[in-house]
Amino acid sequence: MTDLLSDYGLFLAKTLTLVAAIALPLLMLLRSREEPPGGERLEIIDLGERYREMGEALKAASQPRKGRQRLRRKERRRARAAERDRPRLFVLDFHGDLKATDVASLREAVTAVLLDAGPEDEVLVRLENAGGVVSEHGLAASQLVRLRERGIPLTIAVDKVAASGGYLMACVADRLLAAPFAVVGSIGAVAGLPNFRRLLERHGVDFELHTAGAYKRTLTLFGENTEQGREKVREQLETIHRLFKDFIAEFRPAVDLQRVATGEYWYGPQALExxxxxxxxxxxxxxxxxxxxxxxxxxxxxxxxxxxxxLLASMQGRLQGLIGP
Structure with missing residues (x-):
């Protein structure tokens, strides 16, 4: 009887584990669909004030206690006087992933800046992007082009990485900065996928694919890939690469594309050279x-x-970390 109860308990535990493994993702998906839209907001942070507060705190800590209040008042009067008639520097951040999901926020932030900024102002984009889907990163680059077309000086700073689609965005800048060990470049195009046809055949599984149009599906995961399909994919990659190089040539005409458009990436000082x-x-x-x-x-x-x-953004970030630029 004890063995029977033990076996039953083990079976029940396994069953509950399996149900939880299946039900949890479904519940998360249903909950995400049921959540009402919202939570959107435009936030403006005065970085100048933040820097002033940091500087005042450091100065005050090194001053006698009696003179701290007087020092703060003096610094604030000086700061207010210095603020008058100075141009503005707007700081935007872009953290890329494979699908450039941050582009939705970028386009809204750019629109907000364009509503009030003028040629006397400036935009600094702190860019961290290792590339990904062509169309998404192309849209992100186009958002930055909007700033240049309005005559607003655009500076882009790369502290970590601007590779592939990331450099597609970065090259738009009027002034492009890079940290000493920032990764820059990877000007190329890549595509790859596994094929499970032989595995399916060994297990007696047939796969059928029906298309209309000679190149509706060039390569497939489960069917037999043809040399014609492979050649078409290579042709498409060459087209993407050519468009990539043309875009760079438009904004950085002095770059020797024959030298740099090889898919390689470089660190800051090499990229400068x-x-x-x-x-x-x-x-x-x-x-x-x-x-x-x-x-x-x-x-x-x-x-x-x-x-x-x-969840998907977290998974994409980990996958991109494994793939590299």
Missing amino acids: LGLVDRIQTSDDYLLAARERARIYQVKYTKKKKPMER
Whole structure:
């Protein structure tokens, strides 16, 4: 009887585990669909004020206690006087993934800046992007082109990586900065997928694929791939590569594309020698220097992500970390 109860308990535990494994993702998906839209907001952060507060705190800590209040008042009067008639520097952030999901926030932030900014102002984009889907990163680059077309000076700072689709965005800048160990380049196109046809055949599984149009499906996961299909994919990749190079040539005409459009990537100083960037400097140093000449505001457009979107974004980030630029 004891063995029977033990076996039953083990069976029940396995069953509950299996049900939980299946039900949890479904519940998350249903919940994400049921959640009402919202949580969207435009946030403006006065970075100049934040820097002033940091500087005041450090100065105050090194001053006698009696003089701290007087020092704060003096610093604030000086800061208010310096603010008058200075241009503005708007700071935008873009953190890329395979599908460039941050492009939705970027386009809203760019639109907000365009509603009020003028040629006397400037935009700094802190870019971190290792590339991914062509159409999504092309749209992200087009958002930055909107700023240039309005005559607003555009600076892009790459502290970590701007590779492949990331460099497609970065090359739009009037001034392109890179940290010493930032990864830049990877100007190329890639496509790949596994094929399970022989595995299915060994297990007696047939797969049928019906299309209308000679190239509706070039390569397939489960069917037999043909040399004609492979050649078409290579042709499409060459087209993408050519468009990529043409785009770079438009915004950085001095770059030797024969030398750099090989799919390789370089670190900051190498990228500077090749003309892929304009200066070796971190975004932090650029902002600290800019606070003497401009009022600095960070512009953030945030939208609350659904649980399933957060899960997928996390998975994409881990996958991209394994793949590399």
